Amino acid sequence: MGMTMTQKILAAHAGLDKVEAGQLVLVDLDLVLGNDITSPVAIKAFHQMGKEAVFDKEKVTMVMDHFAPNKDIKAAQQCMMCRDFCGAQDITHFYDVGQMGIEHALLPEKGLVVSGDAVIGADSHTCTYGALGAFSTGVGSTDMACGMAIGKAWFKVPSALKFELKGKLRPYISGKDVILHIIGKIGVDGALYKSMEFVGDGLASLTMADRLCMANMAIEAGAKNGIFAVDDITRAYVKEHSDREPVVYEADADAVYGKTYVIDLSEIGHTVAFPHLPENTKTTDEIGDIPIQQVVIGSCTNGRLEDLKAAAEIMQGKKVAKHVRCIVIPATQKIYLEAMERGYLKTFIECGAVVSTPTCGPCLGGYMGILAEGERAVATTNRNFVGRMGHVDSEIYLASPEVAAASAITGKISAPEEVL
């Protein structure tokens, strides 16, 4: 019986020739990540363990992105705690205001993750790096502390679902539509405890931004990780961003998958997840007029340059609807600068949108765009749970940057074709 991509990476990092689903393994980690919300709890646990130093100062990273730049005094204290810890431990990859970006956009950009790595992060969207052919999963703060202390984490080897992608995306359809379509099909616990493995000829039409967005939302189907087969697009990305050599793991021909889904990319339409679960999906041609008050374009899911480009092209020369607040958040400083140089930021501002410094801010109802009672937002973020972006009686509609941009112009949930 063969192994899946995920199982091969776990076996290699556990020093084993072979693992099978259900087996408990202790895995050597290539990177341990935390942010300004989860790291303080981990730092406390680290001290309680009685450890003096982290296992490897190059392999622990902290990114101040959730409530940074500090939204209030308590947030400032939490960032200070991280800053002091990383200073004392001489952590190489500590990213504070000025260098930071949204963690899951920042780490691949900085080349901190390459194909074949095993990564944990005290943030549920750590599964993003599966786009690079790495095993990467979200954990809590205690696991992060343990990872910082000994460079290891325990896992139950997951079984897997296979997603065989074929065909090519239609214009103005992107990775977000694909992953929302998949979550709509399998449900928010459709991949619970499992890995989601993406393979097939269809990969060729998916950019790295599409893949990062899709792997990012594997957690919204309950998955332990999402992982993409490595191809030339992956290799080119890794080479451009990192000096480290990628290690490519391919699933065995006789690897066992609980189920195989064949997804024809050419059949996917503009997909929107209605409140209050990412599985409540509809396509824009199935919905009537739904007026909105806010649009958020950003987050670890859709704050990359390709996302801003797609939004800017749709918004170019148009105006944000009068009653709509449109907030654009480039995910990293590098993306911000590049978007400025390419004129996207000018487009957004002339259109009537605001552009923020990188932050997770509104996605989790932190700050920078909180919703009032009864308000509706179209957001390129990843969760539309009750109260996620503000008031418990507000609503979030998850969508692609293309749909979000078009909706900002019309003031209701709209397909890009309505404004082009």
Add this chain to the structure above:
Amino acid sequence: MKMTGTVIKYGDNVDTDVIIPARYLNTSDHKELASHCMEDIDKTFASRVKEGDIMVAGWNFGCGSSREHAPIAIKASGISLVIAKSFARIFYRNSINIGLAIVESPEAADAIAEGNIITADLDNGILHNETTGQDYTVEPFPAFIQTIIENGGLVESIKNGSIA
């Protein structure tokens, strides 16, 4: 491990954003987190929960964010055990790691009603409903997990060298 408590019951897909909303994540103080536990789906929870109460819920309990503040808030509010039809995986790990007892049982989670009194014997894998007299068997934790729990959580396990 044995506990007896009164049941507070919720539905499917209870996410970590409603267990502890992100607007309170600017602190990791256990008592403060507990005072806001569940407030976005149940404003009465924090005031009515008693030490030892048992939380029962449906499928995919604890889905969403990896915030350990969620099991911490539940534990600090006095809940001694969470019984659900299934748990989201990060919440499951976090609960074990911080020492919040959790049990998966679709059968028990269906049958047990709000206000029932439950006695749980986790060593033998038995949940007894004192109110209705029904018993439900549950799968005990695997040995690896038991080691962590017996050591009082992951922090203690590393401290005393039982995992290295």
